[in-house]
Amino acid sequence: MTAFWAQAAPGWVRHAERTDTVGRPLGAAAIERLGPAPGRVVDVGCGCGGTTAELAAVGVDVSPEMIAAARRRFPHLEFVCADVETLDEIPGAPFDAAYSRNALMLLADPVAGCTAIRRSLRPGAPLAAMVFRDMAANPWLPAALLGAAPHVGALPPLPVGDEPGPFAWAEPGRARRILAAAGFDGIEVEPVDVVLESPDEPGTVAEWLIELGPAGAAYRAAPPEAQAAARDGAARLLARYRGPGPGHRLPAGLWLVTARAR
Numbered sequence: 001m002t003a004f005w006a007q008a009a010p011g012w013v014r015h016a017e018r019t020d021t022v023g024r025p026l027g028a029a030a031i032e033r034l035g036p037a038p039g040r041v042v043d044v045g046c047g048c049g050g051t052t053a054e055l056a057a058v059g060v061d062v063s064p065e066m067i068a069a070a071r072r073r074f075p076h077l078e079f080v081c082a083d084v085e086t087l088d089e090i091p092g093a094p095f096d097a098a099y100s101r102n103a104l105m106l107l108a109d110p111v112a113g114c115t116a117i118r119r120s121l122r123p124g125a126p127l128a129a130m131v132f133r134d135m136a137a138n139p140w141l142p143a144a145l146l147g148a149a150p151h152v153g154a155l156p157p158l159p160v161g162d163e164p165g166p167f168a169w170a171e172p173g174r175a176r177r178i179l180a181a182a183g184f185d186g187i188e189v190e191p192v193d194v195v196l197e198s199p200d201e202p203g204t205v206a207e208w209l210i211e212l213g214p215a216g217a218a219y220r221a222a223p224p225e226a227q228a229a230a231r232d233g234a235a236r237l238l239a240r241y242r243g244p245g246p247g248h249r250l251p252a253g254l255w256l257v258t259a260r261a262r
Contacts, residue, residue: 001108001164002062002083004156009065010220011211012047016069018198018208020050025194027051027101029256030128038126039096044084044117045103049074055099058092060084085113093120100129104257105169114182121261127184129257133191134170137253140241141166144209147234151226152218175257184259192254199247206234 012019031054034041043052046059049070059079061067067081080091085107098117107113117127132138149155159165162174169175172189179187198205210219210230219230241248 001106005063006065007217008212008214009063011216012063012066013069015208015211016048016050016073018200019048019212022196022198022208024050025196026252026254027099027130028194029192029254030099030101030130030258031055033128033256033258034097034099034126040092041097041099042090042092042095042117042120044090044098044100044113044129045106046070046079047103049077049079051099051101052077052079057099058090058095060090084116085109087116088119089116090120094122094125095120096122096125098125098127098129100127102130102132102166102254104129105131105166106164108164110168110178111181114178114184118183118261123261125261127179127257127259127261130192130254131169131175131257132166133253133255134167137193138166138251140209140238140250141213143237144206144234145213145215147206147237148210148215148219148230151229151233152215152222155215155218158214169255169257172255175255179257179259183262185262187259188257190256190258192256194252194254196250196252197247198250201246202235202238202242202248203231205248206231206238209238210234 041055041057043057043059046052046061047066052059053074062083064081067079070079175189176187243249
C-alpha cells in the first residue's frame with residue numbers, strides 16, 4: 001500500500017482543492033456525529049489535510065507527498081507521516097476522538113490499524129468513520145476506471161474480496177468484527193446516501209476521478225493523446241450523471257461507522 005500511495009499521491013495533491021470541496025459530503029456525516037468541540041481529534045488517513053483543517057485535528061497519513069502538501073496548505077496544524085498498521089499508538093496520543101474519511105477500507109491489516117487507533121484514544125472516546133458500501137451504490141467509481149483503462153498503460157491488480165480497496169468494508173458485519181477485535185465497543189454501522197455535485201465540464205471531472213483512482217499513475221505517464229482518449233472514455237461512461245445544467249451529480253452510498261474505545 002505504501003508503494004501504491006507513492007504512485008497515487010501526485011493526483012491527490014493536484015486535485016486537493018476539488019476533492020475538499022466536491023468530496024466533502026463523503027465525510028460530513030462522521031463530522032456531524034462527532035459533534036462540536038470533542039477535544040483533541042486525530043484524522044486517520046488525512047490525505048492533503050482538508051478534513052483535518054475542518055476538524056482542527058492532528059492529521060495522520062502514510063503518504064509523505066500528501067503530508068507535505070497538507071503542511072503547505074495548513075501550516076498551523078500538526079501532521080504526522082506514519083502507517084497506523086505499524087504503530088503501537090499514534091504520536092501525540094491520547095486523543096479525545098478519532099475520525100476517518102474513506103481510509104479504513106484501505107488498510108492491509110485493518111485489525112492492526114484499528115488497534116493502534118484504539119490505543120491512541122482515551123477510554124470511552126469515540127471513533128467516527130466513513131467507508132464506501134458496495135460498487136452498486138457507487139457506480140461512478142468503476143465507470144471512471146473502465147472508461148480510462150483501454151487508453152493507458154498497465155494498471156495495478158484490482159482488489160478482490162477483503163483486499164484493501166474502496167469496497168473492502170462493503171459488508172457491514174466485517175466492520176463490526178474488525179472493530180471488536182481491535183478493542184472497540186458500541187459499534188454501529190449505518191447507511192448514508194449522499195450526492196457529490198461537481199460543477200466542472202466533463203473532461204475535468206473525468207480527469208479528477210481518473211487521477212484519484214488506480215489508473216492515475218498510468219494516466220500521468222501516458223502521452224497527451226492517450227490522456228485525451230482516457231478522459232473522453234471516462235466522460236462517456238460518466239455522462240449518465242450529468243444534470244440538466246452544467247456539471248455532474250455523483251451518487252455515493254456509504255457506511256457511517258461509529259464505536260467507542262474500551
